[in-house]
Amino acid sequence: MRLLLFLAFLVVPVLEIWVLIRVGEVIGGWTTVGLLFAAALSGSWLIRREGRRVWQSVSESLAAGRIPDRELGDAALLLAGGALLVAPGFVTDIVGLACVLPVTRPLVRGAARWFFAQRLRKLAQAGPMPGMGGPLGFPFGAPEGDGPTRHGNRTVIHGEVIRDEPAGDPDGGTQARRPELG
Template structure:
């Protein structure tokens, strides 16, 4: 995971700069800057619109007594998309738009669910407390889990009055 983060922080800025140079060489420097400003303004408008919609859906879900899992995920995606849209660069703008637009957000939500589900399972398996609880019925026990030793005995309580 650390290697992936290192590569992301190293490669994404290089990709952004390369893409800015490529676009700038095709349409010119000032039009490229103008395009980045227009995308940021469009992103700000989209963030406000979709943020209000997500907030309204969250409130409706809470008032109806439903667990707002989808609504909270949408709010998080809109937040991440807003940060990406405010970052200058075309690659981050595309990712930000994918997080914000209502027709691409479900795919991003599924991708996030898959990633975090996989990460939580990996962390739970590596936990030192993973062997304290038995596997749920129907689930296979971990093959590397040590077998617990059962010690039969008797509890003797001494009465202080005796």
């Protein structure tokens, strides 16, 4: 993860500046600025168009009773791609287009799925974080009221007893009177 942050904040801006200088030398400074502006405008248009399509597919999945996992992944890729397309630079525009275009989005989605699966495997192998050794990641076991607790050799399950009573006999046929509330 540190390597990715290093790349994102140091190497990518330096690479962008280098590419901008090289492109500017070939096609001219004002043409390069115009091309960057055109890329940002066309990228924002593409984001709006693809965003509508993804939103429609999320709605259709929910209407069909399915969990929209692929569609939400596409929405996350569109968000990341949109940020990259609006940022000035040709390298980020290429990566942003890969996240946004429907032809390349499945490839990027698969790569992202693989990356996050690897990260989750590493986290699972590392075990619980320090201070978070209980079940479900809570330091002293499950939070109160969310499940059974152990007292010595007994398991206590917190709950409420509800008795079915006949409609005409509120105290279930017993002679004892219940205390009235209020």
